[in-house]
Structures are given as structure tokens and as C-alpha cells.
Amino acid sequence: MADGANGANGSLATSASKDELLSYYRDMLLIRRFEERAGQLYGMGLIGGFCHLYIGQEAVVVGMQAALKDGDQVITAYRDHGHMLATGMSANGVMAELTGRRDGYSKGKGGSMHMFSVEKGFYGGHGIVGAQVSLGTGIGFANKYRNDGKVCLTYFGDGAANQGQVYESFNMAAVWKLPVVFVIENNQYAMGTSIQRSTSETHLHRRGISFNIPGEEVDGMDVVAVREAGKRAVEHARSGKGPMILEMKTYRYRGHSMSDPAKYRTKEEVDEQKAKHDPIEHVKKQLLDGGHVGEDELKQIDREIRDIVVASAEFAQQSPEPDPSELLTDVYL
């Protein structure tokens, strides 16, 4: 992708094996189909409140996850369903949390924006823009304190990049050389405000310069490019050199949340992204052009993914609401 708003300096992607590409295709497709189904359940009134879909940005979490080791941690804000699925959390548990049922990851008490799985290294799921950056830096502090070799991926968006505590965290992460990779998912709109209107330095990978944190711009629509950048950054952090910033140039196809008609950008802009830069189509093309697979094999994967997602929607509707006794549990230990 040499052109377009996503503008990374051409793809840095090195080759990936057939198995890797198939795995990324499957993982990205799971996120997309899951999100589409969540949107449908929202439309039916089965999911309430705020629901922020990840459609379009799938390559970021799938590529970054491929750069991690077991035990590494992930934390993000509220556009978080993709991160959860990428860490291996179950579609059933995530969807049941979206519907507010007892089999959800937070027993129905957290909802779309607040889910966690210590087992999978996923530390949320946080609803306050930017708060997860300090929290993720603290998880990195714990890794350094224990000297356990773990790295915490701390995700935030171009909107959160203007929150003060992000820079408080950059400073501490750099001065203490904490094993944290800051992944900025620059989807170019903070709710309805474009980065050009809100941000003086729009090249967000440069935001670490005054903290001596190296940054890199990455084509966030290319899963292999994401993985390669992710490997470099994670290795940098794990080796004791301190934090690194990856700016993922990406794009969300849907509005900020379900109730956002996204009139602040043109239909042509969105259509171009979908037509020319779609991360799933990109991998699909690599698989087909490389002669790795045929259409039939991909179709079979599509069916498997659809079955997982449909089952999760069914599970999320069958799971009962939390027992009223849960109202006052988990307030204190």
C-alpha cells in the first residue's frame, strides 16, 4: 500500500509463512465477524449502553499479539473486544459480558468497556480515556520490580494521546526503563474530531522524543508489518532498554460508538479505506496470490468462524442475568 491516508512508508513486511498468514486471517476474521454480530445484538436491544466496535483495526491487535510471549500483558481502553479475542479470551465469555449475563468475563458487572482475564494477561478494558496508560505503566513497573522478563503492551488511541497522564507515564517509563510498549492506535478520529483539528504534532510516534522514547510509524492495516514492528519494540522493552512507541496508522470503519453516524468524514474516505486498505482482504490476497490456499479453503475458515460467532451470540442470550445477590459482591475482598 504505497498510497492512501494510512501512509506508512510502504510495507516493511517481511514474508510470513502460510500457517502464520492463515492464523492471522482466522484471528482477524473472528474479530470482524464477532463485532458485526455484536452490532446486530446491539440493534436488537440485547446489548446496552456504549458499544465501540473494532472493525477495520483488526491487524493491529492480531499482529501485536504475534509479537508477544506467554505471560506478557495487554491493557487498553474501551474499544477492546478485538484485544480480548486476540489474547485468546473466549468469544462466548466476551459476548455474554456484552449482553450483561452471568457467564460474561465480569459476571455481567462490567460490560463492553470493562472486561479482564488475568489468565490471558488481559488487564482491561478501561472506560476513562488515557487512564489505562498509567495503569499499563504500573504493570510494567511490576514486571521490572519482579525482574520476570514480561512486557506490558499498553494501547491507546489518537484521542488519548492528548491526555496529560500519558506524558506523566512516558516520563516515568523512560526514567525507570520500564518494559512497556506504548501502542498508539491512530485511527485518525477522536470520536468526531480529526487528528488534524485536535493535535499539534500529528505524527504521534514523535510524541516520545522529549522523553527519549524511540517511536516508529507502522502500517496498522498490514498485519505482518505490525508483527515485525511489534517484535522490534517488544524486544527493545524486554532487553531492559525501556519503553518504545509504535504508532499504528489504522482506520475504524464504523462510528465511534453504535450511536455515532460518523458524519465528520466522507463516505468516499471510508469506502476507499475499505476497498484499498482492508487488513483482512490484504492477507486474503497474500494467501491466494501466493498459491497457499484456494477460495474453498478460505470459505471453510469463514464457515468455522461464523459458527463460533453464532454460537457465542446464542450463548450470550441463553446465559442468565446475574443473580441479584451479585449486586453487593466484589465491592470488597
Add this chain to the structure above:
Amino acid sequence: MTQILMPALSPTMEEGNLAKWLIKPGDKIEPGQVIAEIETDKATMEVEAVDEGVISEILVPAGSQGVKVNTPIAVLDGEDAAAAPKQEAKPAPAQSAEAASPAPARAPQAAPQPDPELPAGTQLVKISLRDALRDAMAEEMRRDPNVFLMGEEVAQYQGAYKVSRGLLDEFGPMRVVDTPITEHGFAGLGVGAAMAGLKPIVEFMTWNFAMQAIDQIINSAAKTLYMSGGQIKSSVVFRGPNGAASRVAAQHSQDYSSWYSHVPGLIVIAPYDAADAKGLLKSAIRNPNPVIFLEHEMLYGNEFEIPDVEEWLVPIGKAKVKRAGSDVTVTAHSRMVGFALKAAEHLAEEGIDVEVVDLRTLRPLDTATIIESVKKTNRLVTVEEGWGQSGVGAEICARVASDAFDWLDAPPTRVHQVDAPLAYAANLEALALPGVDDIIEAVKAVMGR
């Protein structure tokens, strides 16, 4: 075959207008394809297909107004169709009335234990409040390698108020961490470290500066256990001096007792003397919940007697009767306990026998000890350094009115700071803050003298 339903496109939408169809019967559609435009009360939104298939019928024509959410608007034939959620799928019904038994007003916690019995012959030794706090931290850091202290000037400077004196030498810079001046960031960092299993003690140079960090304290530390269904704990102690010091004016002189005691998920402790400060801080560090520990700068240098025992723990959630009396109950916490005790001495000379209840913990508040005292004295004066509105005293008065109304012989009275920011001028500052004379006056008033 499946039906495509009129979607809800906002948390509050109940109906909308079907402005435009972008597909027609016979069209093959794919997931993600825009099939219609719907007008809500806020905007025109695009509707995308979720399932793959062929449109066999349009049920609601373009231009239809007031289409209710979940009305079938089109029919789709396709392999996905059978698997799509059925129309009758509805949110599970609300729990039946009998199932929703009335819930207690507060989350249950273990009943507080009484203070430990001291072995016969236990010596009392004198120690400043400052050193008692330091000893508590040092003992807990020796006991648990996951406990560490962070904050501004806690390490090399030995503490802005010298509370952490000597800790850097003993525990090193990984466990006694000088932070930049960055309250919001380091409070969040501390909570994150706690979520990952460490036990941070986060010192604020004063609680006034913690207002920069209050989002992390409340939204992250206090709520995440609940929002995670019990998975993620935040075992962190936030501590530092609270309330008015001396002549530092409004921004540096605020009592946060009622602010934090409003919040479920937090434990709030505000000790007066060194024995309670040490024993409660040790309990706070061991507690798995986020704890707000409010100290008082004006007491740091005061010396108190403390039991000379190997392990001194004071239970959280238990008030203490500091002075038994029969005529009137005075509740207080932190520095105000000392004022209440002085007032009680003066009043004793006038024949009024005051019972002073040191609240020690503000959340969970030990209502039982207060009620028991009021049932004995039949009169109540609450004392706090902070403002009156929505204050600790207001809460106590409400609980006493609710639980011991028939035992009251006079309206409960509150003593608190005047309803204004704290002034710099010495005379105005003295007028604003509650003191011994204010307590004496209030007690006399409820005694009808």
C-alpha cells in the same frame, strides 16, 4: 430464511424512520454491506448486513415512519440465515419480585474485631506519630517483599515530612521510589502495579495534591474489583497528610474525609494517636482493598504512648471509646480527637461527663459503637475538621436519627469548619477551623446549658 430487524442505533432509541433501502429483492448481500439508511432522533445512520445471503422480500418500504425497534424489515435467504439470532430472542426477563430480595444497603464485610488484648506487663513506650508510621511501613516491608513505597521525596530526601526516614537505606531504591511530581501518573502507576499483584504504598506529599489523581483512585482503584467480577484487585494504600496545616491557605488546607468515605470500594482510615496510626497502617498494608489513609501534619511530631509488643495490629472498621462518659457522646477523628479530649476535660470541671468516640475508620464506619454510646448518653455532638455539608457528621447524624431516634434527648449537633475556603490570615484561619472552644460550646448547647 431469517428476518432482518429494525435495529436500535443508540442506547435510548425505541423507533426510527426507514429512510432508504440500498438493496432490493433478489440482491445478494455480504456481511458489512450497507443495506439501508435509518433516521433516528439524532442522525441518519447506515445499517450494515451481518449475514450473507439473498434478499427475498422487503417488509417495510422506504419512507416508513416510526418503525419500532426489532420490527422485521426484510427477509434474507442464505446459509447463514438459519444460524442468525431469532427475532424472539429478547433480553432475559428482569428477575421476579420475590427473587430480588431487598439488598442490604452496604456491601457485607467481616465484622470488625476488637483491639488485641495486651499481655500482662506490656510496657508502653513513647513515640512520635511520624516514627510510628515509619515503623509500620518498615515492618510490613520486611514481612512482605511485594510491599514498596513510592511518592515525591520519599527516598533520598527521607520524606517531605520525614515520615520515610531511613527506609531507602534499609530497602534500596527499587522499594523506596522517588517519583517525579506527577500525582495523576504515579497514582495510576501504583494502581497498575497493584493490579499486577504488588502492594504499593503511594505517598502523597499532601492529600491536596491527590486531587490530580482522584480519577485513578476512584475510577481505577475503587471500582475495578467490581467491574471485573472479582478478578482484579487493587491492594494499594494511598497515604499522606490531610487537612489544615498552619497558614498555608485554601489550596493546601483541605480535609478529604467525607470525599473518600463516599465511595464504595475504598476503605478510609483517619487515626489520631501513634498506636492507632501504627496498628492501622499495618492492617491497611495487609488489607487486599484500596485504602485511603489520612494522616495529620499537625500531629506528626506529637509523642504518644504505644504498646511495646512484637506485632501491633489495630483492626480496621472499629471505633474506640477514648474517654468513657455518661452525659453526651462526642465523635471525632484525626486531629479533632485531641480537641475533643481537651474539651471533655474542661467540661468535666463543669460537671458534664463527655464520652469521646474516636472513629479511627471512616469507611466502613463503626455505626454500632456510635449507636451504643448514644443510647447510653442520649446526646450527640459530631466533630470534624472539614466542611459540614455532606460531611462525616452529617452521615453520623443520619444514622443515629435512623437507628436511635427514640434515645435522643436533644437534636444532634455538628461541629465543623465554616462554609468557606480556608483563609490565610491567622485570625480568620482560627475562626474558620473547629477548636476546643467550639466543641465545648456545642456540648453545652445539647446539654441545654
